[in-house]
Amino acid sequence: MPTTRTPAEDRSAVRTLLRLWPYVRPVRVRLLTAAFVAILASCTGLVIPLVLKWMVDGPVADRDPAGVWLGALYLLLLGIAEAVLFGIRRWLVARPLSRVEADMRADLYRHLQRLPVAFHDRWPSGQLLSRGTTDLMLLRMFLAFPLTFLLVNGVTILVGVLILLAQDWTLGLVILGPAVPVMVTCAIFERRYAGVARLAQDQVGDLTTVVEESVLGIRIIKGFGRHRSQALAFRKLSGTLRGTELRKARLLATIWAVIVTLPELAIGAALVLGTVRVADGGLSAGTLVAFLSTALALRWPVDSIGFLLAMSQEAATATERYFEVMDEEPEEETAPAVRPAASADRGLRFHGVRFRYPDAPPGSAPVLDRIDLHVRPGESMALVGATGSGKTTLTALIPRLHEVTSGRITLDGADITAMTRAELRAKVAVAFEEPTLFSAGVGDNVLMGAPDTAGAPELERALAVAQADFVHTLPEGPDTKVGEQGLSLSGGQRQRLALARAVVGRPGFLVLDDPLSALDVHTEAAVEAALRRVLADTTALIVAHRPSTVLLADRVALLSGGRIAAVGTHHELLRTNAEYAQLMSGSGEGEDER
Template identity: 30%
Template sequence: MILMLSARHRRAIRLSVRFIAPYRWQALGALLALVVTAGITLSMGQGIRLLVDQGFMTRSPHLLNQSIGLFLMLVVGLAIGTFTRFYLVSWIGERCVADIRRQVFNHLIYLHPGFYENNRSSEIQSRLTADTTLLQTVIGSSLSLFLRNGLMVIGGIVLLFITNPKLTSIVVVALPLVLAPILIFGRRVRSLSRQSQDRIADVGSYVSETLGQIKTVQAYNHQGQDEQRFAVTVEQAFDTARKRILQRAWLITLVIVLVLGAVGVMLWVGGMDVIAGRISTGELAAFVFYSLIVGGAFGTLSEVIGELQRAAGAAERIAELLRSENIIQPPVTGRVTLPDRVRGELQLEELRFCYPSRPESYAIDGLSLAIKAGETLALVGPSGAGKSTVYDLLLRFYDPAQGRILLDGVPLTRLDPLDVRRCFALVSQAPALFFGSIEENIRYGKPSATLEQVREAAKIAYAHDFIEQMPNGYQTHLGDGGLGLSGGQRQRLAIARALLVDAPILLLDEATSALDAQSEHLIQQALPSLMKNRTTLVIAHRLATVKNADRIAVMDQGRLVAVGTHQELVVSNPLYARLAALQFSDGQTALTDQATD
């Protein structure tokens, strides 16, 4: 039957085996307990035969006591074996799924950001939770049932032949009739199981996306449309599940009719043989017992196969994640290790780059720029000019299609990405805060920092005062994404985090954009000490924040159009002059400048 599986499903089976392999001794113990319990269950048929023929039919109390005693011993052995099997199998299921989740998560957090442009994080979350939960159910329960009932079928058929070959032939004739629908419907169930998992992931993705943006949803009164779209998503999941359930229901029904129909025919033939004296009553009772065991096992197998098909789909989806390649890798040969603290000199040479999701347009086109160690360079330009993309390339979230970036004279492609990123501290336009305490969020980039160091960083970022006013101070827990804090407060915590890292290169991406005038003034007061002895790159749309930079680089449509000081660029560059006029002059002057361009 394994040979009939597709290559993808064989990969899914190999994935499961790979995670079970480290616990081979527990698996062997569970398998041994499974074989013992199956053997004891099958032995009960002979116990029933002895009980009927030597206990009831002989009317001997002594023989009846012996038969009952043997039967009770089998029951005790079955109970002990079942306990062992259940505990070990359930333990393996939980252990393997924990390992799968950990390995998938560890793989995902190292994948390059480009991977997440084409894959919804909420769907990935569904694979990491719902699919692994399904695998846990199968490994910890369904797989054991499949093996146990497989053994029961094989052992039961062997004992049926031993007990009565004639009656067994009736059961054997029925076997192809039972196997055919299992194979036919099983293929359909397998396909529908994969579709069902995809639809379930769609439901989870939509819920995560909508609830994650609940303020926007309610601000635009979008609840009605979201109700309709979610209803469509749910109904699609239900429709796929209904088709899968229908196929499984037909499968189970056919198996029951065929198996129990064969048992009925066998009982009629066996009953006639008992009446004619060709077999004993105990022999027929044992045969009926084995027939019911085989029939019940087939019925269970038909149900479990459906679960195994679903698990194959889930394992396949997880395997897809594990097969996702990280295109940003440390060099295999010629790797260079940076010193503990670099000077911070940067060179960008003829860079060209386009995002994977937008391959038709270059976000950076022929950019060359040299940044001296300790220099403060501002990047300005209209939205979409490529300023933030420069940061993405510096942090090696992506590699350029052409050109190269050098850090202290070493190409980034010859460095481990982890070694590169420890040299940078980033304060983004939309600061990322995580569920946890304020102290944990500030210490995010430097887990070894002391509370005193955390407090000092918060003071420099002018966050200390508002933190102390909160209910639990630095131990105050934040909601997802810093829910409950103002934009300015979130930004100041992000600046404190960057301060604590104490990296030689500082990347500020609209770092003061969310601050009120007073907070911005305080941050501007702190920036000189923050930038001291550091190479600093500043992205800002508000030119007032970068007037005092050592140099200003003007970008437009991914190209560098001018470099100079504020005074030089106002005179020499029309684009910068227009931006400056719009921000530093009154509206009439701005309109005049636009009209003359």
């Protein structure tokens, strides 16, 4: 599972957000234009107090109705201009930012497909889902609003302060009095809010994982009556998240209390002082109205600082979480420029292979240790062993779902690490014990194991080999959509489709992980008969638990304690190896190395 940053950890929000630049760069012109338009709209609003000053000191003081109506027209035109400019800003950012979000989501999905299996073993799927949904939504919102208005409000405050000082520098200094405590409060708030925001987003990922697992495992939950315990676990996580969100709300309320209260007190003080000066004749009424109107116009830019800082910290956290995944090293796509010369060995061969999981404790024994095994060209070899002996792990090394710790594996004399993964996986087909089907047509699921040019003839042949003729009785035949994980089909049907997917591309090497475990006796016999014809032309390694599956193979390898303990025919090992005989008697079942 990925490590979670603690609130105490420090990082620069600006430096983190700058990592978004490659995605923002293509739309930078529209975003800069939108920011300029927003600044123009905001500054247009600051002209309104100046018009009010002119009206109060001019037409109102001179009792000129025509001048008052002219001033009202000016105010109306300024209000319309401000509204139109803000509308243009929103139109400018809507389309490009949806593109930025779509590009980031597409890059994340592509990167996840290229990351090794070891990465997916460590990361809960809910954490990945939350990064591709909630976090990217936060980033789009940040680019659309806080990013622009941090600049816009900063410029507005600067221009507004200059206008205040130009009107009356004494009152201007009164208004600027709270600036230092507000800045100190913002610095403290930003540091504290960053940790809480990260914690909340990580907890959203944990909650997403629980929901996803509950949906996918709904049959288990209902079958064992565990809905109450699952609901309790969900409530506990939900309550923890609620507590974190309340901490965020308290921090936001604190900074808002400071940011709103201090400027309001300053405006009140300026009002009292200005009124006294107007009464003494030291200040015109129009100047006081314009000053206070400008100060009130700056309330939103100042009040929004806390809100904008909070959204910026959440965006920085979302960016950090996004690039935690994007920074993971993907599987290498290309083979070495110079390939080692192939040896004379044909078929599939393991040369002193050792394997230890990357997250295994230091000093722990390897799962596989000094594996030497040769599957001859065109030969089928059964791999037999007790639970935890390493059978499934061994088969996962062939298509490089995991990388060997030491030693090497060769196909027809060529080291598999000298091939690209695409080239290797075009040679090797795999059928796992737990068949995974996607929410697509039955035919599409099967043809995933074939080249893009494969069509109906290849599909029909594969279905025949796997004895999956039930496909033609489905409502729409091979075009029938299967539900998520293929749960609308029985276990035996899913396993037959997975077997069809493995053989549809006529692979040179076939790896089958207990491919017949979910079949009934009659179907198993039919599948075995068809599979024998396929195995006659293929080099195959078959994980087997039952004698009927073992009898498909020409020879058998016994895996014990992470090593190859014996190799021979089924009958030879029954006579000469007590462990093998015990396994075949039915006392050893199952497979789960981890």
